[in-house]
Amino acid sequence: MNSTVPYSATVSAGINPLGRKGMVSTPHYLASQAGLDALRRGGTAVDAAIAASAVLSVVYPHMCGLGGDSFWLIYDAARGELKALNASGRAAASASPEFYAARGFKAVPARGYLAVNTVPGAVSGWDEAFRLSRESMGSPLSWAELLDAARGYAEDGFAVGHSLAHWLAVDTSGQGAGRGLHQFPPFVEAFCKENGRPYRVGETLRQPDLAQSLARLAQNGADEFYHGGIARAIADSMMLHSGLLTVGDLADHHADWAEPLRVPYRGLTACSAPPNSQGMAALEILNICNHMDLAALGEGGADYYQALVEATRLAFQDRDRWLTDPAHADIPLDRLLSPEYGQEQAARVSLEKSAGPLPPLSPGGDTVWLGVVDAAGNAVSMLQSIYHEFGSGMVAVGTGILLQNRGCAFSLDPTHVNRL
Structure with missing residues (x-):
């Protein structure tokens, strides 16, 4: 239409x-x-x-x-x-x-x-x-x-x-x-x-x-x-x-x-449901990418995808460490989604080699x-x-x-x- x-x-x-x-x-x-x-x-x-x-x-x-x-x-x-x-x-x-x-x-x-x-x-x-x-x-x-x-x-x-x-x-x-x-x-x-x-x-x-x-x-x-x-x-x-x-x-x-989670991203605000939703991981990926010059890497190139994979890896590590029912545990969302932490994580991204393996995703x-x-x-x-x-x-x-x-x-x- x-x-x-x-x-x-x-x-x-x-x-x-x-x-x-x-x-x-x-x-x-x-x-x-x-x-x-x-x-x-x-x-x-x-x-x-x-x-x-x-x-x-x-x-x-x-x-x-x-x-x-x-x-x-x-x-x-x-x-x-x-x-x-x-x-x-x-x-x-x-x-x-x-x-x-x-x-x-x-x-x-x-x-x-x-x-x-x-x-x-x-x-x-x-x-x-x-x-x-x-x-x-x-x-x-x-x-x-x-x-x-x-x-x-x-x-x-x-x-x-x-x-x-x-x-x-x-x-x-x-x-x-x-x-x-x-x-x-x-x-x-x-x-x-x-x-x-x-x-x-x-x-x-x-x-x-x-x-x-x-x-x-x-x-x-x-x-x-x-x-x-x-x-x-x-x-x-x-x-x-x-x-x-x-x-x-x-x-x-x-x-x-509940109050949505929010992170600034390149002039916009990205929002997600809070835990127990996994949305915190998606927002952390954006928070990391917000501190990388992705445009300079050229969309579709090897370095571009390497950067995205490494940002995802770091966010998933935090997800696996922290994500649970917030009624039963404290999750440091303010820190994980802060600009300062995003900058720290972005500095850990290497375009030369992977920081370590992730479990394989199921096919399909x-x-x-x-x-x-x-x-x-x-x-x-x-x-x-x-x-x-x-x-x-x-x-x-x-x-x-x-x-x-x-x-x-x-x-x-x-x-x-x-x-x-």
């Missing part, structure tokens, strides 16, 4: 449209369309983000969903305020290193019910953001309207895209660690055809249980997820498989508003980011994830909700900063 139209949507970094009344960017065209439709009906950027996020939970289930978390940055144009919203879940009350040690685990497993040791927070994020949209931004749309497109795609189906088809094939292949999702009947029932074959590109995937869950959320609000029938269904599935989450864990959950990779701006200038930047592709691989029986495995990032070492 081009600048002659009032609204624009994009699903690719290769597209750079201009919209006079609003813009939506997501990794799937159906989600972008749902967000755009919310704007056209008078909704706010927050409304559009919720509608798009809900659709992604249906059409992009390998990367996000009702069973995952989200981190928001929301700009309220009328008040001139930027807020962070942390909709990630805390650990289950019964989760502990001792729990896993007693079962012979030296690390939290990445798949299966024991990988589910944190409460899914995404729906609580939608709820808190929607309240802000109604109370501060004057949204005319209802909660149910924002979930309608997602429910429709879950019930009527949608054409499977390349990313979903790729990860379904990989994770049901049985080749490699964590690739055996074909062993879990609820997963196969939700994401494979009658003969057990995973869906392919262009085939229609319907998720009737997820459609019913979305319908119940639309009717009863977010309380349905944390205090109602969906909460009981999740807890019952966990109990049936000796899992950790309980109705009490779900009932105790709440999303949190994908996640969900979406962005929305409306005609009033309200804006949303949001990450939504179930951590690994398809999260834990566990689908709560009768709900169609795929549960995340974010808690496998916890350490079982009692001396580790990110200990469970």
Whole structure:
């Protein structure tokens, strides 16, 4: 779409449209369309983000969903305020290193019910953001309207895209660690055809249980997820498989508003959600780069990429040393994101040789980011994830909700900063 139209949507970094009344960017065209439709009906950027996020939970289930978390940055144009919203879940009350040690685990497993040791927070994020949209931004749309497109795609189906088809094939292949999702009947029932074959590109995937869950959320609000029938269904599935989450864990959950982290960067201000988000690492990378003459290195050259890699290495070392739940430890963010520290770190960057190895990243990779701006200038930047592709691989029986495995990032070492 081009600048002659009032609204624009994009699903690719290769597209750079201009919209006079609003813009939506997501990794799937159906989600972008749902967000755009919310704007056209008078909704706010927050409304559009919720509608798009809900659709992604249906059409992009390998990367996000009702069973995952989200981190928001929301700009309220009328008040001139930027807020962070942390909709990630805390650990289950019964989760502990001792729990896993007693079962012979030296690390939290990445798949299966024991990988589910944190409460899914995404729906609580939608709820808190929607309240802000109604109370501060004057949204005319209802909660149910924002979930309608997602429910429709879950019930009527949608054409499977390349990313979903790729990860379904990989994770049901049985080749490699964590690739055996074909062993879990609820997963196969939700994401494979009658003969057990995973869906392919262009085939229609319907998720009737997820459609019913979305319908119940639309009717009863977010309380349905944390205090109602969906909460009981999740807890019952966990109990049936000796899992950790309980109705009490779900009932105790709440999303949190927070002050965003900020660093100056070349005449602008870069912002991110604070810990437990990893945004501190992204900002430290920029803080280091802010004290290097990248332009002189020439974009695309070997020295340019060496500088970026070394800045990333230094920031990731600090992330691994400090990042944890700030309710349980002090994180020296003022120092880590200060201009003085950025200058110190930049001085450690060598273009001659690497300062040391980083653990290899897993091949492939994908996640969900979406962005929305409306005609009033309200804006949303949001990450939504179930951590690994398809999260834990566990689908709560009768709900169609795929549960995340974010808690496998916890350490079982009692001396580790990110200990469970």
